Amino acid sequence: MYQWPSGTNPARPYDRFAVTDIDRIRNFCIIAHIDHGKSTLADRVLELTHAVSDRDMRAQYLDKMDLERERGITIKAQAVRLAHTAHGHTHELNLIDTPGHVDFTYEVSRSLEACEGAILLVDAAQGIEAQTLANYHLARDAGLVIVPVVNKIDLPAADPESVARDLAELVGCAPDEVVRVSAKTGEGVPELLDVVIERVPPPQGDPSDPLRALIFDSMFDPYRGVIVYVRVADGTLASRARIRLMATKVETEAEEAGVMAPEATPVGKLEPGEVGYLVTGLKDVHHAKVGDTVTLAGKAGAKMPLPGYREPKPMVWSGLFPSEGGDYSELREALDKLKLSDSSLVYEPETSRALGFGFRCGFLGLLHMDIVRERLEREFGLELIATAPNVEFHVLRNHEISVVHNPSEMPQPGTYDQVKEPMVLATIIAPTEYLGQVMDLCQSRRGEQADMKYLTPERAEVHYVLPLAEIIFDFFDQLKSRTRGYASLDYEPFGYEPADLVRVDVLLHGEPVDSFSSVVHREKAYQYGKAMVERLRGLIPRQMFDVAIQATIGSRVIARETVKAKRKDVLAKCYGGDITRKRKLLEEQKKGKARMRRIGRVDVPQEAFIAALRVDQKAKS
Amino acid sequence: MSAAGIYVHVPFCLTRCGYCDFNAYAGLDHLRPHYARALIAEAEAAAPDWAGEEMVSIFLGGGTPTTLDPLDLTGVLAHLRDRFEVVEDAEATIEANPDTVDREKLEALLAAGFDRLSMGAQSFDRAVLASLERIHSPDSVRTAFKAAREAGYQNVSLDLIYGADGESLESWERTVREAVALALEHVSAYALTIEPATPLGRKIAAGLVPPPDPDLQADMFALACDLFRDAGYRHYEVSNWAKPGYECLHNMGYWERRPYLGLGAGAHSYRDDHRWWNVRPPEEYMTLVGAGRRPTGGEEHLGPSDAFLEEVFLRLRTLEGIPASWVEPERAEPHLQGGLLSEAGGTLVPTERGMLLLNELVLSLTSASTPPVGLLNM
Numbered sequence: 001m002y003q004w005p006s007g008t009n010p011a012r013p014y015d016r017f018a019v020t021d022i023d024r025i026r027n028f029c030i031i032a033h034i035d036h037g038k039s040t041l042a043d044r045v046l047e048l049t050h051a052v053s054d055r056d057m058r059a060q061y062l063d064k065m066d067l068e069r070e071r072g073i074t075i076k077a078q079a080v081r082l083a084h085t086a087h088g089h090t091h092e093l094n095l096i097d098t099p100g101h102v103d104f105t106y107e108v109s110r111s112l113e114a115c116e117g118a119i120l121l122v123d124a125a126q127g128i129e130a131q132t133l134a135n136y137h138l139a140r141d142a143g144l145v146i147v148p149v150v151n152k153i154d155l156p157a158a159d160p161e162s163v164a165r166d167l168a169e170l171v172g173c174a175p176d177e178v179v180r181v182s183a184k185t186g187e188g189v190p191e192l193l194d195v196v197i198e199r200v201p202p203p204q205g206d207p208s209d210p211l212r213a214l215i216f217d218s219m220f221d222p223y224r225g226v227i228v229y230v231r232v233a234d235g236t237l238a239s240r241a242r243i244r245l246m247a248t249k250v251e252t253e254a255e256e257a258g259v260m261a262p263e264a265t266p267v268g269k270l271e272p273g274e275v276g277y278l279v280t281g282l283k284d285v286h287h288a289k290v291g292d293t294v295t296l297a298g299k300a301g302a303k304m305p306l307p308g309y310r311e312p313k314p315m316v317w318s319g320l321f322p323s324e325g326g327d328y329s330e331l332r333e334a335l336d337k338l339k340l341s342d343s344s345l346v347y348e349p350e351t352s353r354a355l356g357f358g359f360r361c362g363f364l365g366l367l368h369m370d371i372v373r374e375r376l377e378r379e380f381g382l383e384l385i386a387t388a389p390n391v392e393f394h395v396l397r398n399h400e401i402s403v404v405h406n407p408s409e410m411p412q413p414g415t416y417d418q419v420k421e422p423m424v425l426a427t428i429i430a431p432t433e434y435l436g437q438v439m440d441l442c443q444s445r446r447g448e449q450a451d452m453k454y455l456t457p458e459r460a461e462v463h464y465v466l467p468l469a470e471i472i473f474d475f476f477d478q479l480k481s482r483t484r485g486y487a488s489l490d491y492e493p494f495g496y497e498p499a500d501l502v503r504v505d506v507l508l509h510g511e512p513v514d515s516f517s518s519v520v521h522r523e524k525a526y527q528y529g530k531a532m533v534e535r536l537r538g539l540i541p542r543q544m545f546d547v548a549i550q551a552t553i554g555s556r557v558i559a560r561e562t563v564k565a566k567r568k569d570v571l572a573k574c575y576g577g578d579i580t581r582k583r584k585l586l587e588e589q590k591k592g593k594a595r596m597r598r599i600g601r602v603d604v605p606q607e608a609f610i611a612a613l614r615v616d617q618k619a620k621s
Numbered sequence: 622m623s624a625a626g627i628y629v630h631v632p633f634c635l636t637r638c639g640y641c642d643f644n645a646y647a648g649l650d651h652l653r654p655h656y657a658r659a660l661i662a663e664a665e666a667a668a669p670d671w672a673g674e675e676m677v678s679i680f681l682g683g684g685t686p687t688t689l690d691p692l693d694l695t696g697v698l699a700h701l702r703d704r705f706e707v708v709e710d711a712e713a714t715i716e717a718n719p720d721t722v723d724r725e726k727l728e729a730l731l732a733a734g735f736d737r738l739s740m741g742a743q744s745f746d747r748a749v750l751a752s753l754e755r756i757h758s759p760d761s762v763r764t765a766f767k768a769a770r771e772a773g774y775q776n777v778s779l780d781l782i783y784g785a786d787g788e789s790l791e792s793w794e795r796t797v798r799e800a801v802a803l804a805l806e807h808v809s810a811y812a813l814t815i816e817p818a819t820p821l822g823r824k825i826a827a828g829l830v831p832p833p834d835p836d837l838q839a840d841m842f843a844l845a846c847d848l849f850r851d852a853g854y855r856h857y858e859v860s861n862w863a864k865p866g867y868e869c870l871h872n873m874g875y876w877e878r879r880p881y882l883g884l885g886a887g888a889h890s891y892r893d894d895h896r897w898w899n900v901r902p903p904e905e906y907m908t909l910v911g912a913g914r915r916p917t918g919g920e921e922h923l924g925p926s927d928a929f930l931e932e933v934f935l936r937l938r939t940l941e942g943i944p945a946s947w948v949e950p951e952r953a954e955p956h957l958q959g960g961l962l963s964e965a966g967g968t969l970v971p972t973e974r975g976m977l978l979l980n981e982l983v984l985s986l987t988s989a990s991t992p993p994v995g996l997l998n999m
Contacts, residue, residue, distance in 0.1 A: 544959070544981055567839035570979040572811040572860050574938060575682075576628050576875050577644075577889040580896060580921060583931055590984050 020092040023202045025273045027094045027231065028147075029111060031139055032121035033129035033488060037151040041121060041183035045095060046262070048189055049082035079114070079216075079229050079275045080262040086197045093196070094275040096216070096231075098135075103365030105492055106310055108135070110216040110291045112142040113308060114231035114275060117200030119192070120171065124150045124158035124180075128166055128455060130429045130488035136170060145200050146171045147179065149192060154182040166455060205272025210302035211235030213270070213278075213294040215245075218285050220341040224255075226282040230294055231275050233306055238269040242297040243280075246305040250287040251297045255279040285343040312344040314362025315422065315493070316369055316472055317405040319350050319387035319515060320376070321358030323606055327382060328357040334380035335359060338372065345372060350406065354515045354599055355385055355609065360406055363389075366472055385606065387515045388613050391469045394420040394496055408514040410503040412554050420496040422468040425450065428479070429461050430487035437482040438462065445470035446499075446521060465494055469519075504529050504558070506536065507550040511600035516612065529559040532612070539608035542566035547602050624677040625892075626874045627701055629660060630885030631683040632903045635721065639754040639824070640782075642816035644887035644901045645684040652903050656885075657693035659907040661700045663884050663899075663916060668704040671882055676707040678871035680714045681735070687721040695733035702734070705882075712870040714739055714778075719757045719765035727772035737869070738769050739809075742779040744788070745796045752785040753813075754820075766803055776867060778807035783841040784833040785813050793841045794848070801852040806867040810845050811860045812838045839977055846973045858939045859976045876935045887918075894923040934983040942970035948986045956982060 032038040082093040098111040112118065118139040122132055139146060148167040153160045164178040179195055181188035213230040221227050230237065237243075239257045244250070256279040258266040270276045282288055289312070293305035322331050339345050345368075350360040363369040369389060376382050392405045396418040404410050410419075426447070430438050432454070439449070442464045450463035466475075471491060479487050502525050506516035516536075520528045529551025536549045540563050551559040571582050596603040633653055634645045679701055686694060694715065701707060714737040715730055722730075727738070742762040744750050750757065762779075769777050779800055783793050800808055813833050816822050824830040846856060854862035858876060861869065874881055880892035886906035889898040897920035900906050909916040923931065936943045945953065945967050953969055956962040961975035961982050975982050 544978065564836075566835075566978065566981070568812065568835045568842065568977050569981050570812075570859055570977055572814050574859075574875070574935070575872060576881055576883060576891065577630075577887065577898070579875065579891075579931060579935065580889070580898075583927065583934070586930065586934060586980060586983060589980060590988065593984060593988075 020274075022205070022271070022273045024089060024091045025094070025202050026091060026117065026197055026200045027096060027115045027203060027273065027275055028117040028119060028196055028200050029096045029098050029115045029139075030119045030121055031098060031108075031112075031132075031135035032151075033123070033126070033131040033135075036121050036123040036126065036129070036132070037183045038121055041119070041149075041151065041181070041189070042095065042097075044183050044186050044189045045082065045193065046080065048186070048193065049084050049093070079231075079260055079277075081259045081275065082262075084193045084197065086194045091197050093193070096275060103315075103363075103367045105134075105138070106312070106364075107217070107290055109138055109142065109308070110214065112139050112144060113214055113306075114216045115142075115144055116203055117145040117147060117196060119147045119149050119196065120167070121149050121151050122163055122167055124152045124160045124163050125155050127159075127163050127459065128170065128429065130427045130461075130490040133170075133427055133429070133461065134490035134492070140171075147192075147196055147199055148173065148177070149179045149181055151181055151183050153180045154185050154187065162456070203273030205232065205234045207234075207236045207271045209234035209272075210300060211237055211241075211243075211294065211296045212302045212306050213237050214306050215288060215290055215292045215294060218288045218290060218343065220285050224279050224281075226280045226285050226288045228278050228280060228288045228294070229275070230270070230278055232270045232272050234272055234302070235296070236269050236271055237278065237294065239266065243278075243294050244297040244301055245288055245292050246295055246302075247289060247292040247309050248287050250282065252280050252282055252287075255281045283340075285340060289343055312346075312364065314344070314346050314392070314405075315365055315468060316363045316389045316391060317360060318363070318369055318389045319352060319355070319358055319360050319406070320347075320373070321352065321355040321385045321387075321515075323383040323385050330380070331359065331376070331382055331384070334376050334382060335361075337380075338375060342372070344368065352387075352408075352515050353511075354513045354597060354604075355387075356597075358385075362392075362405065385515075385609050386613065388518065389472050390519060391422050391467075391472065393501065393519060396420070407503060407519045408505075408517040410501075410517070410519050413502055414554075418498050419501045421499045421501060423465055423494040423497050424468050424471060424491040425494040426464045426466050426471065426489060426491040427461065428464065428487055428489050429455065429459060430483050432458055432460050434483040434486060435460055435462070438479065438487060441475075441478055441482055442466060445475060466491075467497070467499065467521075468493075502553050504532070505552050506532055507548070507552060508536075508540070508599045508602045508604070509545075509547050511602070513599055513604075515609065525553055526558050529553075533559045533561040536608070536612055537561040537563055539611050540602065540604060543602060545601070623879050624874070625671070625674045625880040625882065626678040626680065626871045627676055627705065627707075628871070628881055628883045628885075628888055629679070629681045629686075629697060629701075630883065630888040631656065631681060631686040631689055632886045633683065633688040634685045635688065635718070636754075636756055637820075639821040640785075640813060640815070640819055642819050642822075643684065646903060649903055652907060653689060654693075655907065656903065657689060657697050659910045660697050660884050662910045662913075664697075664700055664704055666910075666913075666915065667882060667884070671705060674706065674880065676701075676705045676711060678712040678714070678874060679707065680871040682714075682716045685718050685721055686715050687717040687726065687730075691726055691729040691733070694730060694735070698734050712737055714869065714871055716741065717765070719761040722765055722768065724768040724772050727769050727774065731773050736774075737776040737778070738774045739778040739780065739807075740765060740769070742766075742800070743782045744785070744792075745799045746788065746792045749782075749785050749788045749792060749796070752787050753782060776806045778809060778869070779803070779805055781808065781810040782813050783810060783845070784838040786830050786833075790837065790840055790844065794844055797845050797848045801848060805864075807861070807863045807869065808849065808854065809861050810842075810849075812842065842977055843973070856940075856973060856976075859979060873939070876939045877941065878932060878935060886916075894928050896921050896923070930983075930987055933987050934979070937969075937971050937979060937983060937986075938976070940970055942968045945969050952986050952988075956985070 030038050079094055079096045084091050084093050096111050096114050098108045120136055148171050150160045150163050152158055160180050164175045167178050168175040179192050181192055212234045213232045215228045215230055217229040219227050237257055239254055241254045243254050256266050257270050258264050259276040280288055291309040295301040322328055335347050344364050346362040347359040350358050390407050395402045395404055395416050397416040428438055445466055447464040447466040450465055452462040454460050500522045501519050502522050503519050504525050505512050533549045533551050542563055546565050547563040549561045550557050574582050596605050632644050632646055634647050637647045713735045715735040716739045718741050743753055743755055745759040815825055825832045849862040855865055856862050857868050883890040886903040887899055887901035897917050899916040900918035906916045962969050963972055
C-alpha cells in the first residue's frame with residue numbers, strides 16, 4: 001500500500017485522464033529487494049506527476065478526504081493512475097504495487113500479470129540481492145519489459161557503474177541502458193518516467209471482446225464490502241453490469257467501477273489495458289480471489305478465464321490456542337473476522353489434550369503467520385499460545401495420499417509406505433568469503449546444491465533444494481548470523497520429495513503432550529528429542545513426585561530427563577507480623593497453580609509451553 | 622475471652638545482617654533512649670481497647686531488644702503488667718543477641734520478669750556466621766549461654782539458621798549437636814529464606830552468591846528432626862522444637878489465631894479477623910505516638926475464605942493440626958497415603974515430611990477455598 005508523501009497533493013481533476021487512447025497507457029510496477037528504495041521511488045513518482053504543493057489544493061485534498069470518509073470508503077492505493085507528459089503527449093501511467101515478500105510470491109505474480117513492464121530497482125551500494133533475482137525471474141517469466149534502474153546514486157558508498165554492469169548483464173542490455181536515479185533527491189526520476197513510456201509497450205485488447213479482467217488484489221471494506229483491483233484484458237467493464245467471477249462462479253453486480261487517481265474516482269467503465277477498482281457488493285473476500293477472472297454474467301461472458309489462477313495454498317501450519325481456556329469463542333470470532341480481509345488464511349478447529357480447544361491454521365509462510373498472530377493479539381486483544389510451525393506432509397498408504405498438517409496426526413512408522421515433504425528452491429546471494437558458511441548451513445539442513453555462479457568476484461549466487469521444514473526453523477536467522485547479515489535469501493516451492501521422517505513425541509510422566517510432537521528427519525530425531533527434554537526439564541516446576549520427561553519415536557524412548565520431586569516448600573518463619581504477607585504468597589501460589597495446564601498429573605505453567613515451543617526452533621539448528 | 626498476647630517490637634540492631642528483612646535498623650542510636658517512652662505511650666493509648674482481655678504472654682522481639690537499656694526494658698514490662706490484665710504466670714520472652722548481653726544484664730532482665738530468653742545464635746560454624754554477616758563468634762554464643770544459666774535462666778531458646786552459602790550437611794550436624802549438648806529448653810531452626818529486598822537477595826539475583834539448595838535444606842531439616850527427636854525434643858511447629866512443656870506460648874498464639882496486640886514500629890496486631898499494623902520507620906512511629914496519635918499504618922479485615930486459609934495454614938504448621946471435618950476426605954486421603962498427613966482422633970496433623978511441603982499440602986487441602994459451615998462460629 002502506498003503511503004502518500006506528506007506535502008504532495010494527489011487531488012487532481014479526473015478529466016485529465018478521461019478517454020485515454022490505449023497506445024498512451026503504460027502499466028508497470030517497481031520490483032526490488034527490501035530496502036532498495038521502492039517506496040521512496042514510488043513517492044517521488046507520485047510527487048512528480050501530482051506536483052502540487054499549493055495550499056488551496058492541499059486544503060481541497062483534505063476536504064476530499066473527509067468526504068471520502070463520510071462516504072465510508074477506505075480504499076488502499078494498490079494501483080495508482082498517474083499522468084505524465086512525454087514527447088508532447090500526456091500518457092496514463094498505472095503504477096501497480098507488489099507485495100515484497102517471499103510468502104506472497106503468487107500475489108506478486110498476479111500483480112505482475114497486470115503489467116507490461118517492471119522497473120527493476122537495485123541499491124547502488126548493495127548491488128543485486130536474492131529478492132532482486134527472484135522478482136526479476138518472476139517478471140521476465142510474466143513477459144514483462146524490464147527497465148533496470150540503479151538507485152541511491154547519491155550515497156557515498158554507491159558504486160553505480162559496477163552495479164549497472166551487473167544489472168545489465170542480468171537483464172541482457174548495455175550498461176548505459178541502465179537508468180541511474182536517486183529516489184531520495186529525485187535525480188533522474190523524470191527521465192526514468194520518459195524511459196518507461198519509451199520502453200514499456202502499451203497494453204493490447206479489444207473493447208468489443210467478451211469481458212475478461214484479472215483480479216490482482218482484493219480487500220474488504222466494512223462499509224462497501226469486497227473491493228477488487230482489476231486489470232481489464234479484453235472487453236469493457238461497466239458500472240452496474242452483471243458480472244461473474246469465473247473461478248468461484250459467484251455472480252454479482254458491478255456496483256461501481258473506478259480508478260485510483262489516486263483517490264478513488266468512479267468512472268463509467270474500464271476498457272482494455274486499464275487498471276482500476278471494482279466495488280462488488282460481495283461480503284466475503286473468499287468469493288473474489290486474487291487471480292480470478294471477472295467476466296459478464298450470462299451469455300455475454302467469456303468462455304475461458306485468464307490463465308494462471310491458483311487456489312491460495314498454505315505452506316506453514318501452526319496451532320493457535322487461547323492462553324486462557326475461556327477465550328476459545330473469542331479466538332473463533334477473531335479468526336472469522338480476520339478471514340474477511342485475508343483470503344489466504346485457513347483454519348480448522350483443533351483439540352489438543354495439552355492446550356485445550358484452538359485452531360490449526362494454515363499460512364502462506366512465516367511472515368504471514370507472524371502477521372496473523374500479531375493482528376489477533378493486537379487488534380483482538382487475545383493472548384495466544386502458538387505451537388511450533390510445521391509444513392504439510394503427504395503420507396502414502398496403499399496408493400492413497402493423505403495430507404497431514406498436524407505433527408500429532410502423523411501416523412506411526414510402519415503404518416504407511418512413504419512420507420513426502422515439501423521442498424523449496426532457495427536462492428542465496430552472499431559475499432564469497434561466507435560461501436563456506438552458507439554451504440555448511442544448507443548441508444546441515446539437508447540441502448542439495450543445484451548450482452552456483454559468481455555474480456562478481458566478490459559475490460556469488462547459490463541455489464539449493466531444501467526441505468521447507470528446514471527453512472521455517474530459524475534458517476534465515478542462522479543465515480544472517482553466519483554471514484554477518486550480508487546474505488540474502490529467497491525461495492519458491494519445488495514440489496514434494498520422499499524423506500525419512502519420524503514423529504517425535506514428548507511424554508510427561510507417561511502422558512504424551514500432543515503440542516510438543518514434531519515431525520523431524522530420522523537422523524535429527526535424537527538430537528531434537530534430547531534438546532527438547534533437556535529444555536523441558538528446566539521449564540517444568542518440581543512436583544510432589546518425580547516427573548519423567550521422555551522423547552519417543554513410537555514406543556522407543558530416545559531421550560529422558562527427570563524432574564525430581566519437590567522436597568521443600570514451606571515458609572520457614574511465620575509469626576505475627578508475617579501472616580498477612582504469607583497468606584498472600586499462598587494465594588499467589590494458588591493462582592499460579594490455577595493458571596497451569598494439567599497434563600495427566602503434572603502441572604505445567606503456560607510459560608513452559610511458550611518457552612518450549614520457542615526454543616524448539618533453536619533445538620533444530 | 623481467649624488468651625491473648627502482647628508483642629513489643631524494638632527496631633534497633635548493632636549492624637544489619639544481609640539476609641534479614643525485619644523492620645530493623647542500625648545507626649539510629651539517637652532514637653534509642655526515647656523509644657521506651659514511645660512504647661509506653663502507645664501501650665497507654667491501646668490499653669482501654671484491650672480491657673477484659675486476658676494476656677497470657679509478652680514477647681519483646683526485634684531487631685535487638687537488648688540494645689535498649691535494661692532499665693527501659695524493665696520499665697516497659699512493668700508498665701504492661703500494670704495497664705493490661707496480664708496473668709500471674711504469663712510467659713515473658715526477650716530476644717537477645719549474644720554480643721549484647723552479659724551475666725549482669727541477664728540477671729537484671731530476669732529480675733525484671735523476663736523469664737524466657739531467646740538468643741540468636743544462628744550457627745556454631747564461624748564460616749556460616751560470616752556468610753550470614755553475623756558479627757558474633759561461636760564462642761560468644763557459648764559465653765552468653767553460660768551467662769544466662771549463671772544468671773538463673775531456666776528457659777532458654779536458641780535460633781539457628783541452616784542452608785547458608787558454604788554450609789555443608791556436616792557443618793550443620795555439628796551445629797545441631799552442639800545445640801543439643803547445651804541441653805536447651807527450646808530451639809528454633811530456620812531454613813535460610815531469601816528475601817529479594819535484602820542485600821543477600823540482591824547478591825543472589827546478581828549471581829554473586831548461589832541461592833540456597835532446597836534439597837540440601839531438606840536434608841538439613843531431616844537431620845535436625847532426627848537429632849532433636851533423639852534428644853527428647855518435641856517438634857511442635859515447622860521450625861520449632863521444645864522439651865515438653867517448654868513450647869513457646871506466645872508464638873503458639875499466632876498459629877492458633879489467638880488475639881495479639883503489637884506495640885512498636887511496624888508491629889502487627891490481630892483480633893477477631895481484624896489485623897492492623899503500625900508504620901514501619903521508627904522515627905515516624907515515635908513522632909505519631911509522641912503527638913498522641915495512633916501509629917497505625919494499615920489494616921485488613923479477613924473475609925471467610927481468607928480466615929479459613931489462615932486457619933488451615935497456621936494450624937497445620939503445628940502438631941495441633943486441623944479437624945478432619947474441615948476438609949473433604951478425598952482431599953486429605955492422598956496425603957494420608959503419601960505420608961504428609963497423619964490422622965488421630967479426628968485431627969489431621971502434618972508429618973515432618975508434610976511440614977516441609979506445607980504450602981503444597983495447604984493448597985491441595987483448601988483449593989475448594991470455601992470454608993466449611995460452622996467454622997466461623999468457632
